[in-house]
Amino acid sequence: xxxxxxxxxxxxxxxxxxxxxxxxxxxxxxxxxxxxxxxxxxxxxxxxxxxxxxxxxxxxxxxxxxxxxxxxxxxxxxxxxxxxxxxxxxxxxxxxxxxxxxxxxxxxxxxxxxxxxxxxxxxxxxxxxxxxxxxxxxxxxxxxxxxxxxxxxxxxxxxxxxxxxxxxxxxxxxxxxxxxxxxxxxxxxxxxxxxxxxxxxxxxxxxxxxxxxxxxxxxxxxxxxxxxxxxxxxxxxxxxxxxxxxxxxxxxxxxxxxxxxxxxxxxxxxxxxxxxxxxxxxxxxxxxxxxxxxxxxxxxxxxxxxxxxxxxxxxxxxxxxxxxxxxxxxxxxxxxxxxxxxxxxxxxxxxxxxxxxxxxxxxxxxxxxxxxxxxxxxxxxxxxxxxxxxxxxxxxxxxxxxxxxxxxxxxxxxxxxxxxxxxxxxxxxxxxxxxxxxxxxxxxxxxxxxxxxxxxxxxxxxxxxxxxxxxxxxxxxxxxxxxxxxxxxxxxxxxxxxxxxxxxx
Amino acid sequence: xxxxxxxxxxxxxxxxxxxxxxxxxxxxxxxxxxxxxxxxxxxxxxxxxxxxxxxxxxxxxxxxxxxxxxxxxxxxxxxxxxxxxxxxxxxxxxxxxxxxxxxxxxxxxxxxxxxxxxxxxxxxxxxxxxxxxxxxxxxxxxxxxxxxxxxxxxxxxxxx
Numbered sequence: 001x002x003x004x005x006x007x008x009x010x011x012x013x014x015x016x017x018x019x020x021x022x023x024x025x026x027x028x029x030x031x032x033x034x035x036x037x038x039x040x041x042x043x044x045x046x047x048x049x050x051x052x053x054x055x056x057x058x059x060x061x062x063x064x065x066x067x068x069x070x071x072x073x074x075x076x077x078x079x080x081x082x083x084x085x086x087x088x089x090x091x092x093x094x095x096x097x098x099x100x101x102x103x104x105x106x107x108x109x110x111x112x113x114x115x116x117x118x119x120x121x122x123x124x125x126x127x128x129x130x131x132x133x134x135x136x137x138x139x140x141x142x143x144x145x146x147x148x149x150x151x152x153x154x155x156x157x158x159x160x161x162x163x164x165x166x167x168x169x170x171x172x173x174x175x176x177x178x179x180x181x182x183x184x185x186x187x188x189x190x191x192x193x194x195x196x197x198x199x200x201x202x203x204x205x206x207x208x209x210x211x212x213x214x215x216x217x218x219x220x221x222x223x224x225x226x227x228x229x230x231x232x233x234x235x236x237x238x239x240x241x242x243x244x245x246x247x248x249x250x251x252x253x254x255x256x257x258x259x260x261x262x263x264x265x266x267x268x269x270x271x272x273x274x275x276x277x278x279x280x281x282x283x284x285x286x287x288x289x290x291x292x293x294x295x296x297x298x299x300x301x302x303x304x305x306x307x308x309x310x311x312x313x314x315x316x317x318x319x320x321x322x323x324x325x326x327x328x329x330x331x332x333x334x335x336x337x338x339x340x341x342x343x344x345x346x347x348x349x350x351x352x353x354x355x356x357x358x359x360x361x362x363x364x365x366x367x368x369x370x371x372x373x374x375x376x377x378x379x380x381x382x383x384x385x386x387x388x389x390x391x392x393x394x395x396x397x398x399x400x401x402x403x404x405x406x407x408x409x410x411x412x413x414x415x416x417x418x419x420x421x422x423x424x425x426x427x428x429x430x431x432x433x434x435x436x437x438x439x440x441x442x443x444x445x446x447x448x449x450x451x452x453x454x455x456x457x458x459x460x461x462x463x464x465x466x467x468x469x470x471x472x473x474x475x476x477x478x479x480x481x482x483x484x485x486x487x488x489x490x491x492x493x494x495x496x497x498x499x500x501x502x503x504x505x
Numbered sequence: 506x507x508x509x510x511x512x513x514x515x516x517x518x519x520x521x522x523x524x525x526x527x528x529x530x531x532x533x534x535x536x537x538x539x540x541x542x543x544x545x546x547x548x549x550x551x552x553x554x555x556x557x558x559x560x561x562x563x564x565x566x567x568x569x570x571x572x573x574x575x576x577x578x579x580x581x582x583x584x585x586x587x588x589x590x591x592x593x594x595x596x597x598x599x600x601x602x603x604x605x606x607x608x609x610x611x612x613x614x615x616x617x618x619x620x621x622x623x624x625x626x627x628x629x630x631x632x633x634x635x636x637x638x639x640x641x642x643x644x645x646x647x648x649x650x651x652x653x654x655x656x657x658x659x660x661x662x663x664x665x
Contacts, residue, residue, distance in 0.1 A: 164567070165564045165568045165571065166568060168560060168567075169526050169564035172557040172561045172564065175554075176533070176557045176558070179554045179557070186549065186550050188542075188549075188550040191554065218590050221590050221594070221625070222589070402622075403626075403639055407640075407643045407647075409594065410643075410647060413602065418651060423602065427599075430594070430598050437587055438588070441587060442578065443578040464552070
């Protein structure tokens with residue numbers, strides 16, 4: 001495998017790929033900084049573009065957006081107290097207070113450094129864990145794989161929002177949506193309701209973009225939330241102007257002593273974020289809040305948390321960003337996306353003809369090694385671009401989302417059409433958007449639905465193969481110690497996390 | 506141990522959410538049993554959907570049980586407004602797509618974007634740089650991206 005490293009190096013550091021990574025980082029930070037838009041939404045909308053780019057360039061673009069979006073959310077969180085993404089909500093607690101106390105630049109730089117440290121560490125964990133886990137997964141048969149699919153679906157259902165029953169219902173709905181079309185084994189038509197256009201099944205892009213992006217766009221368009229965010233920004237601008245008389249930019253620079261003082265909090269955030277990120281469904285928001293809470297408990301200045309503490313900013317931001325690499329571990333090792341972002345990356349792999357799973361690294365060694373390298377150097381591009389553009393990014397965050405939302409809608413529609421050249425896909429996109437709106441309004445988590453939709457074909461294949469081997473005996477599903485172990489761990493984790501989240505509430 | 510609150514059950518949102526979830530499961534199972542599935546013996550094409558419907562049924566029962574013990578989400582705010590926006594977006598999206606085939610890409614996308622900006626902005630003429638100039642520039646960029654760079658075979662219209 002080492003012989004693939006040199007070509008991967010050449011691939012990752014080709015000028016075209018570096019350019020796409022930089023464009024992605026810029027787009028991610030810009031969209032992440034605007035409340036209501038997020039890196040995930042940008043990845044979803046740009047998925048069709050994957051068709052038209054070389055795999056390394058496409059993955060570079062998506063990686064850049066992902067990493068940029070992670071940090072971008074903290075810009076509006078610190079500048080206006082309005083988190084640009086859910087993961088940056090914990091950053092807003094101390095970041096915005098720091099801004100009101102007259103040191104926004106220190107808070108932003110602390111967020112940037114801790115984000116890059118957390119993200120890089122998490123990427124290294126992914127790189128060093130994915131291959132050994134993939135080797136283990138290669139020994140799995142249908143029984144173990146079905147257990148693994150069930151494990152992921154149950155865990156993501158339990159951890160998302162802490163609503164187990166609604167999560168499980170969504171996973172089942174995702175499975176049913178994936179069943180629409182022709183049965184891959186017997187060719188029987190399923191759930192097509194007599195509509196011949198559905199015989200080919202629902203395409204991945206319209207379902208993903210519709211459920212994720214279009215539903216969010218509809219809610220953003222309709223809700224007065226947008227107006228409220230704008231009003232908060234306006235108030236903040238007025239407050240900032242009143243503070244401007246006392247504000248001395250030369251004093252608002254992060255010193256080495258202040259930076260080293262935040263390292264412990266960054267370490268806590270990085271560790272927690274990396275661990276929590278690897279769990280299917282746990283998410284960056286949970287990682288950020290747990291990191292923040294732990295850093296406060298172990299800090300000598302715990303009473304300063306919530307009052308503009310740079311340690312608070314560092315812990316939350318490191319926790320948020322450290323999920324980025326580890327959340328891809330289940331995808332690379334087992335082909336199971338553990339989060340919404342990982343699902344989007346999984347979709348990108350499928351669109352490029354690469355099947356996520358243990359064979360991914362073996363079958364596409366050069367591209368995956370190149371992706372590993374991109375994951376690392378994208379952090380440095382993020383660091384460089386952000387340091388240079390930070391003053392402008394705060395202004396970008398003031399752009400009213402009402403200007404951008406219609407443009408994003410048009411991009412979603414045209415992008416979906418471009419991917420499949422099918423008007424049916426546009427219909428599916430818009431109706432998936434409506435379905436997503438209804439589910440969001442009734443507090444159903446969407447991540448299990450997406451995971452169910454993506455893993456259903458693999459899970460069905462594994463189940464049918466396992467039962468074929470076991471001559472129709474369902475007890476054959478419990479014939480492997482690994483499968484029993486996975487079911488047991490899933491049950492324990494569901495119970496533990498359900499109660500942890502309930503207690504937290 | 507909390508006590509079941511039968512008297513408040515009908516006023517809880519998740520009671521109805523659970524009922525709908527169970528309803529989907531039941532209809533699906535009936536469809537498999539009596540519809541045009543021809544399942545036959547063994548693990549046919551119906552088995553996995555059947556498992557999903559049974560899961561929906563069980564999840565719905567748990568949602569109702571939780572509502573019975575007081576755990577229920579609140580009724581969604583402004584559902585009608587959000588759904589109206591959603592339906593409007595579906596209509597506008599399909600309308601734009603239809604118009605591309607009749608009028609051409611640039612004209613249709615530009616009109617759609619300007620129309621949307623006018624709807625979303627207070628005093629749109631006063632903010633003409635963002636309600637007129639930005640949509641026109643965005644149309645140009647989208648045209649460059651989709652028609653020139655990606656070469657998407659969009660339906661051709663009378664204009665451009």
